[in-house]
Amino acid sequence: MHIFNTVSRVVVGEHCCANIAEVLTEVSPEPVARVLLVSDAQLLSFGLLDSAMQGLQAAGIEVHLFTDVQPDPPQELVLRCAEFAREKAVEAVVAIGGGSSLDVAKVVALLASPKCQQPIEKMYGVDQVVGERLPLLLAPTTAGTGSEVTAVAIITTGETTKAGIVSAKLYADAALLDASMTASLPPAICAATAIDAMVHAIEAFTSQHKKNPLSDQLALSALHLLSNNIEAACQPGATVQVRENMLIGAMQAGQAFANSPVAAIHALAYPLGGHFHISHGLSNALVMPHVMAFNLSACAPLYAELARHLKVADAQLGDDKLSDEQQAQQLIDYLTQLMQTLKMPVRLRDCKVPEGSLELLASDAMLQTRLLINNPREVALADALAIYRAAY
Numbered sequence: 001m002h003i004f005n006t007v008s009r010v011v012v013g014e015h016c017c018a019n020i021a022e023v024l025t026e027v028s029p030e031p032v033a034r035v036l037l038v039s040d041a042q043l044l045s046f047g048l049l050d051s052a053m054q055g056l057q058a059a060g061i062e063v064h065l066f067t068d069v070q071p072d073p074p075q076e077l078v079l080r081c082a083e084f085a086r087e088k089a090v091e092a093v094v095a096i097g098g099g100s101s102l103d104v105a106k107v108v109a110l111l112a113s114p115k116c117q118q119p120i121e122k123m124y125g126v127d128q129v130v131g132e133r134l135p136l137l138l139a140p141t142t143a144g145t146g147s148e149v150t151a152v153a154i155i156t157t158g159e160t161t162k163a164g165i166v167s168a169k170l171y172a173d174a175a176l177l178d179a180s181m182t183a184s185l186p187p188a189i190c191a192a193t194a195i196d197a198m199v200h201a202i203e204a205f206t207s208q209h210k211k212n213p214l215s216d217q218l219a220l221s222a223l224h225l226l227s228n229n230i231e232a233a234c235q236p237g238a239t240v241q242v243r244e245n246m247l248i249g250a251m252q253a254g255q256a257f258a259n260s261p262v263a264a265i266h267a268l269a270y271p272l273g274g275h276f277h278i279s280h281g282l283s284n285a286l287v288m289p290h291v292m293a294f295n296l297s298a299c300a301p302l303y304a305e306l307a308r309h310l311k312v313a314d315a316q317l318g319d320d321k322l323s324d325e326q327q328a329q330q331l332i333d334y335l336t337q338l339m340q341t342l343k344m345p346v347r348l349r350d351c352k353v354p355e356g357s358l359e360l361l362a363s364d365a366m367l368q369t370r371l372l373i374n375n376p377r378e379v380a381l382a383d384a385l386a387i388y389r390a391a392y
């Protein structure tokens, strides 16, 4: 038996963020007079918050802006945002931004709620949250983390470690996919965030314990949309349709992995973000082909299925059918080639990672037990080190 959860409302359409007040009224049990709008300074300066702010103010709702979010948000920033939200007595939380802004908003919707008295330290881990959050709307500006439809928030705790809060209470009341929000994405961020989304779909499809038929279909659909649109999306002047396809693909990948969780690619990516501030998407991309090569012996049939689905495998070569292992290898080759086409760095050494740090990275990756248990093949410390060496 499988149980599948996702957010109950998804709004899709160019400029739908202008209607955020309407959506808020529909999903909030009580009328809302004051909202917190969470984002980052860059998105504010690009004008990406204007339409939502105008819509909310026109509906008579006070907007309190918090735009200090930084990539890989530290816990201290989440606490500062929650303090601000309590000071302003906000009754709902809206976020427009990348995964970092969305994750901050999710936790602040709990911390600033009168119906949640729990300190953040007690929330980390799976199903630890007690209490109820404020109404929460999430609009992604990257395609992307899928955070708008996941029950996860990733926070940087201490200097270098990232920890997850996983709770059904983090499912937003509505996700808004507005393609006008992604027009300003620079090619490098577009590429890295899109590879993150593809990794979500791949890891959901091969997840060890909670793989389920609904996540499978969403992962297949997500990969199809993402791989067909990624190159066009990363070009200047990408069309609204291309960018909407990317947002839907990233969301579907998020729905897939929210129920069939990600694994060793993410576990080995996190220490790269923690120690060297390599973006989440690029961190994933750098280890992706090498973790997949390691996993190949455990899940070649599944990788081969993805390769056929994406039409990157030659199912027939003359009369000799290619083996699952050969088709799986073609998926890995396709992804490596895609990174090069998108002009992404492909090796750790290209990203100023010192060779002497690989042991530290490997021992840190082993701490991500929440993720490693989902991997189709068990990862020991020596395996993690070998993967980083291969990626170096």
Ligand SMILES: NC(=O)c1ccc[n+]([C@@H]2O[C@H](COP(=O)([O-])OP(=O)(O)OC[C@H]3O[C@@H](n4cnc5c(N)ncnc54)[C@H](O)[C@@H]3O)[C@@H](O)[C@H]2O)c1
Pocket: 040, 042, 043, 070, 071, 072, 073, 097, 098, 099, 100, 101, 103, 141, 142, 144, 145, 146, 147, 150, 151, 152, 153, 154, 181, 182, 183, 184, 185, 186, 189, 193, 196, 280, 281
């Ligand atoms: N909650 C989840 O389910 C989940 C899943 C995967 C990753 N994450 C987390 O999400 C974070 C990464 O999020 P992200 O990759 O979306 O990026 P981000 O939010 O960290 O933003 C990265 C950079 O991109 C810029 N940016 C974002 N949208 C833009 C736009 N439309 N135009 C121009 N610039 C734009 C931001 O200003 C920022 O400088 C990490 O902390 C990661 O751990 C969460």
Ligand SMILES: [Fe+2]
Pocket: 145, 196, 197, 200, 266, 280, 284
């Ligand atoms: Fe991710």
